[in-house]
Amino acid sequence: MQKVTIELLQAIRRKPISKAELVRLTKYSLAIVTEHTEILLEKNFVREIDRGPSTGGRKPLLLSFNAEAGYIVAIDLESTNVRVGITDLNCNILVSESLDDIDVLAGPTTVLEQVKELVFALLHRVGIESPQIKGIGMGVPGPVEYSVGLPASLSIMRGWDRYPIRQFWSQYFQCPCYVDNNVHTMAIGEQMLDLESKIENLLFLKIGNGIGAGIICKGQIYRGSTDCAGDVGHINMGHDILCYCGNRGCLEAFAGGRAIAARAEEMARNGQSEVLGEIYSKKKKLTLVDVRQAVEVADPVAVELMRECGVAIGNVLAGLVNFFNPSLILIGGGVSQVGDVLLASIRQAVYQRALPLSVRNLVIQYSSLGENAGIVGAAALTVDEIIDNNAFVYTDAH
Amino acid sequence: MQKVTIELLQAIRRKPISKAELVRLTKYSLAIVTEHTEILLEKNFVREIDRGPSTGGRKPLLLSFNAEAGYIVAIDLESTNVRVGITDLNCNILVSESLDDIDVLAGPTTVLEQVKELVFALLHRVGIESPQIKGIGMGVPGPVEYSVGLPASLSIMRGWDRYPIRQFWSQYFQCPCYVDNNVHTMAIGEQMLDLESKIENLLFLKIGNGIGAGIICKGQIYRGSTDCAGDVGHINMGHDILCYCGNRGCLEAFAGGRAIAARAEEMARNGQSEVLGEIYSKKKKLTLVDVRQAVEVADPVAVELMRECGVAIGNVLAGLVNFFNPSLILIGGGVSQVGDVLLASIRQAVYQRALPLSVRNLVIQYSSLGENAGIVGAAALTVDEIIDNNAFVYTDAH
Numbered sequence A, B: 001m002q003k004v005t006i007e008l009l010q011a012i013r014r015k016p017i018s019k020a021e022l023v024r025l026t027k028y029s030l031a032i033v034t035e036h037t038e039i040l041l042e043k044n045f046v047r048e049i050d051r052g053p054s055t056g057g058r059k060p061l062l063l064s065f066n067a068e069a070g071y072i073v074a075i076d077l078e079s080t081n082v083r084v085g086i087t088d089l090n091c092n093i094l095v096s097e098s099l100d101d102i103d104v105l106a107g108p109t110t111v112l113e114q115v116k117e118l119v120f121a122l123l124h125r126v127g128i129e130s131p132q133i134k135g136i137g138m139g140v141p142g143p144v145e146y147s148v149g150l151p152a153s154l155s156i157m158r159g160w161d162r163y164p165i166r167q168f169w170s171q172y173f174q175c176p177c178y179v180d181n182n183v184h185t186m187a188i189g190e191q192m193l194d195l196e197s198k199i200e201n202l203l204f205l206k207i208g209n210g211i212g213a214g215i216i217c218k219g220q221i222y223r224g225s226t227d228c229a230g231d232v233g234h235i236n237m238g239h240d241i242l243c244y245c246g247n248r249g250c251l252e253a254f255a256g257g258r259a260i261a262a263r264a265e266e267m268a269r270n271g272q273s274e275v276l277g278e279i280y281s282k283k284k285k286l287t288l289v290d291v292r293q294a295v296e297v298a299d300p301v302a303v304e305l306m307r308e309c310g311v312a313i314g315n316v317l318a319g320l321v322n323f324f325n326p327s328l329i330l331i332g333g334g335v336s337q338v339g340d341v342l343l344a345s346i347r348q349a350v351y352q353r354a355l356p357l358s359v360r361n362l363v364i365q366y367s368s369l370g371e372n373a374g375i376v377g378a379a380a381l382t383v384d385e386i387i388d389n390n391a392f393v394y395t396d397a398h
Helices: A003-014 A019-026 A030-042 A108-126 A165-170 A182-192 A257-269 A274-283 A288-296 A300-324 A334-338 A340-353 A370-388 B003-014 B019-026 B030-042 B108-126 B165-170 B182-192 B257-269 B274-283 B288-296 B300-324 B334-338 B340-353 B370-388
Strands: A046-050 A061-065 A071-077 A082-088 A093-099 A133-140 A177-181 A202-207 A211-217 A220-222 A328-332 A363-366 B046-050 B061-065 B071-077 B082-088 B093-099 B133-140 B177-181 B202-207 B211-217 B220-222 B328-332 B363-366
Touching (some): A003 A019, A003 A030, A003 A370, A019 A030, A030 A046, A071 A108, A071 A182, A071 A370, A082 A370, A108 A165, A133 A165, A133 A370, A177 A182, A182 A202, A182 A211, A182 A220, A202 A300, A257 A288, A288 A300, A300 B300, A340 A363, B003 B019, B003 B370, B030 B061, B071 B108, B071 B182, B071 B370, B082 B108, B082 B370, B093 B370, B133 B182, B133 B370, B165 B177, B182 B202, B202 B300, B202 B334, B211 B300, B257 B288, B257 B300, B274 B300, B288 B300, B288 B334, B334 B340, B340 B363
Parallel strands (some): A202 A328, B071 B133, B202 B328, B328 B363
Antiparallel strands (some): A082 A093, A202 A211, A211 A220, B071 B082, B082 B093
């Protein structure tokens, strides 16, 4: 397909649209729009649908993306779990499931075999065959050299350095595969929800064991010069805790999931919190889930701990808001499930510290896709890429 | 002009280029490229030039932008001075001059009259008449609501709030006028120098009395959601000095030009530096120029002061490098003229604190355009806009 055809298909994919609206949106002439949408109709990438009941006169037709022209395998790998979904080309999830017994440190061979088992189980469940899959999208918990899909030198994914993930999937599927840092896919997923609106600049902040941001800039994912943009977990907030990166003062060494659990354990051992102390004396360790439980029963020490984390995160975010001036910040990741106290403290710190003009229209809220953000985004990324790269072939096999 | 014509003209503007290269670069077919370059040749926006001595066979022709189809008035307003240039459409400066007796706080009516006098003096000097001016570009030292060209609520430009600068110029020129924060125009100017290369993501950091950044993202200026992206001077670095913004800890309250002069005065009064003390006892105050002189004679106290500022700026930049992952950071503004000690300390702090992958290809250097960055950028912005907005009309008036 030519560049113009591709651009029109990407516009139609966003929402059903008339030719007149396409002219206005893309600034191509009606003659060019007509010529290229004919090609798309012929190829079956696009269908004509009714606009709904006519209000007199002829019924205008809308062009609509043919989302059933194939399916996508979408994978969201985290350090201790994986979520897999099968979606149509509009990124609607047909079926999805998580595995919680993953250990990313077991290495790519072991982990990818586990993921593959789950992928084929899900395909079987919905009766979709491998040739109907048009693309595979996979998010991983660390930086990826995106153009080749190779994990970059990682701390959290030891043993995966430059492992050829695309090649692994090519053993089973005859379609393109795209691999990206999962904070990027999560940001893409959230934007996917919002394709029709005007939110052009957003940050998706994932607060898990690590802390990272996915950046949508002028409507597109921004990866930076060495594909590691958004690595905000190691921004210096000025404390004395040593981080695994070798520096002191990193945000994630204070407010990441593991750091929170470690501080909660210390508080339990010191007798500062009865609630945490009780759990600790039973389990001899504390996790984020225990902290969450303590917050839920309104243990003041646990609430104060989360408030401190929220303020720390908010102070760093305030600087990024001054710099990037987004209109939306979405907070996701395991730590965000701790509840409203975290969000409230993040907001408080951002609105206090960032410049008034920067936050004039800024909305800060929890991710709306929750645990599905990563797979919706992996699917959206994949559909975008196969269209842009002309790798989109319609088959009637399904 | 149609969208395709505009896109081709923008590509030709970057460097003389053959039709075959245009096909490769823009991904349009040769038929489309030929059709639209014919239009550009006809309109006189583009000329055919020789590729130079042929190496046998026919001499291939290059398409070249007709930079003499008009001229641009480019203005770079700072809080205490203004620089004006007249450029051709390739942003080559024909004539330029600065006025140093500007006080932005005197308000727009007074200041714009001074600037206007200089503009007409320069036009007269090079024999260019007002109808030959195709556009006016003006940078100002603070945030601007770009789409309408109105200064936003400012601290440094009191009295300019929403003043209609465009309307002022429309009294004298029948052409479009674009107004932007001058950190943005400076970043555009630096990128203009580099149109042929691959530097897609760069930061221009201006360290003057205020500290601000211009962001080039995927080859284009990035202004953010309320046009105030890059306002990094108020990022919290954790000190106790009260900033005029009402917060404590702001970078510019520690490392901006006024802050440096104030700290130097204190050191002079305390007898910490003989060199500074001598200047102070004569002048009863110190400016950045005095600090620079002290650094030039290797006064250890002044050198240490600049080193501290460099490290502070570098620590904030390190966080922005983790977030934005640029491949180039350019340092400009009055404070940067203090010399190499500042640049060395900035580099040291960035390379120490930022993630190794983020700085793998990162270059940090002083601005190469120096005092002309703002006017070259204002001209480049203006040419871009008049082409993109179809406001570019060729006249043979010159």
